[in-house]
Amino acid sequence: MARLPFFLALCTGVLALGVAATPLVVRDSPVTIPLARHINVTGSQNVLARDRARAKALQTPTSNQRWPGGVDFPVSDFVIAYTAEVLIGTPPTSYTLLVDTGSANTWIGAGKAYVKTGSSVDTGRTVFIIYGSGALFGDEFTDTVKIGPLTIRNQSIGVAEETFGFPAGIDGILGIGPVDLTAGTVSGGGTIPTVLDNAVAQGLFRDEIIGISLEPSTCQGTSTNGELIFGGIDPRRFTGRLDFVPITSTSPSSLYVGINQSITYGFERRTILPSASGIVDTGTTLILIPSDAFSEYQQATGGTVDSATGLLKITKEQFACLESLFFHIGENTYEFTANAQIWPRSLNAAIGGDAGSIYLVVADSGDSSGSGFQFVNGFTFLQRFYHVFDVAGGRAGFATTEFTHAMTN
Numbered sequence: 001m002a003r004l005p006f007f008l009a010l011c012t013g014v015l016a017l018g019v020a021a022t023p024l025v026v027r028d029s030p031v032t033i034p035l036a037r038h039i040n041v042t043g044s045q046n047v048l049a050r051d052r053a054r055a056k057a058l059q060t061p062t063s064n065q066r067w068p069g070g071v072d073f074p075v076s077d078f079v080i081a082y083t084a085e086v087l088i089g090t091p092p093t094s095y096t097l098l099v100d101t102g103s104a105n106t107w108i109g110a111g112k113a114y115v116k117t118g119s120s121v122d123t124g125r126t127v128f129i130i131y132g133s134g135a136l137f138g139d140e141f142t143d144t145v146k147i148g149p150l151t152i153r154n155q156s157i158g159v160a161e162e163t164f165g166f167p168a169g170i171d172g173i174l175g176i177g178p179v180d181l182t183a184g185t186v187s188g189g190g191t192i193p194t195v196l197d198n199a200v201a202q203g204l205f206r207d208e209i210i211g212i213s214l215e216p217s218t219c220q221g222t223s224t225n226g227e228l229i230f231g232g233i234d235p236r237r238f239t240g241r242l243d244f245v246p247i248t249s250t251s252p253s254s255l256y257v258g259i260n261q262s263i264t265y266g267f268e269r270r271t272i273l274p275s276a277s278g279i280v281d282t283g284t285t286l287i288l289i290p291s292d293a294f295s296e297y298q299q300a301t302g303g304t305v306d307s308a309t310g311l312l313k314i315t316k317e318q319f320a321c322l323e324s325l326f327f328h329i330g331e332n333t334y335e336f337t338a339n340a341q342i343w344p345r346s347l348n349a350a351i352g353g354d355a356g357s358i359y360l361v362v363a364d365s366g367d368s369s370g371s372g373f374q375f376v377n378g379f380t381f382l383q384r385f386y387h388v389f390d391v392a393g394g395r396a397g398f399a400t401t402e403f404t405h406a407m408t409n
């Protein structure tokens, strides 16, 4: 049963998109929300330290009960972040929120203060969340939330009193991960319906499905170059077949958009990461793999670990010989090209690198393999593949796009 509605969305996708262009007609049709990509090249930030801290926090989901001590999170800015404009209140105020599949609460107050209106209701409860790269503490409200053409009423939002580790220009987070991730984040216990849960419950669209399309990032500043679809997928955004795998049963990856995958290098299919469980995450920049897998990758590429960035650095000659990585997910193999494996060279300064050097985005998680959380496919992966999180169906989808083989970096 769960598959049928999705199939319909797939087959009628092109038609339904025409409908989505008329914002008021949202029932049963995909709802498109433009994503903006912010790139901050004004400072040099340790993207690896930030991604590792986030992965640590994601691996210990109970860490949000350990306030105020116990978790070590560096206050570091994002180099690149994908955000959506979200309107809250009546009349509404616009907030710029990070789009995060690794968490499920929606909250504001990191940047712009909450403007309370007639639709704001203080629930009297408190909110506390740790993200690894940041944390927030504040009060829960319910309010009317507008995302693209959707108007979601009575949505729980966190209003931060204190936040740590969120960059300028970001007001909070739009959490689109599984609802169970909200457990323990609000005083009084229980889970908090996500924006998706409420949108479906309020009949705004039928299928709890998210389609994510991100484009590679090479230019400084903010521009619209991604797209989030609620309730369906956008067949114009991918070129190959969209195939699904079940969310992994391995804990703690099973709490997130968790999948099983293995990784090989080159056409001789040298094993980098044997079959493992991990997650796909829009809130992580790099692709993190365990130390032993990373050491295989380092040998395959011939790179050296750069002390400034923590990333593998390769010479121009090594880059010329760099072969594709292959991500084996379910029955499919997704080719991650040599160009996809390098950090955009125009953004080297933003990660503390030299302008003339070549850095790789596949990095060492610092963990040994064997756990139930062995890798994170961050957005450098998602910039090359279309990704679907079918919440109701408990599965994740991937497809090639026009960027899969693009030479953008």
Ligand SMILES: *[C@@H]1O[C@H](CO)[C@@H](O)[C@H](O)[C@H]1NC(C)=O
Pocket: 040, 041, 042, 043, 044, 045, 077, 167, 168, 169
């Ligand atoms: C960019 O990074 C610098 C240095 O880390 C930081 O001071 C600044 O606030 C950041 N700007 C934005 C818009 O995030």
Ligand SMILES: *[C@@H]1O[C@H](CO)[C@@H](O)[C@H](O)[C@H]1NC(C)=O
Pocket: 142, 154, 156, 192, 193
């Ligand atoms: C608003 O949502 C909360 C759960 O987040 C629920 O307990 C409450 O009944 C809802 N109120 C209305 C008016 O729908």
Ligand SMILES: *[C@@H]1O[C@H](CO)[C@@H](O)[C@H](O)[C@H]1NC(C)=O
Pocket: 246, 247, 248, 249, 250, 260, 276, 277
């Ligand atoms: C994923 O891998 C784990 C560990 O090998 C295995 O138990 C599980 O059946 C695999 N598939 C899914 C969908 O979890």
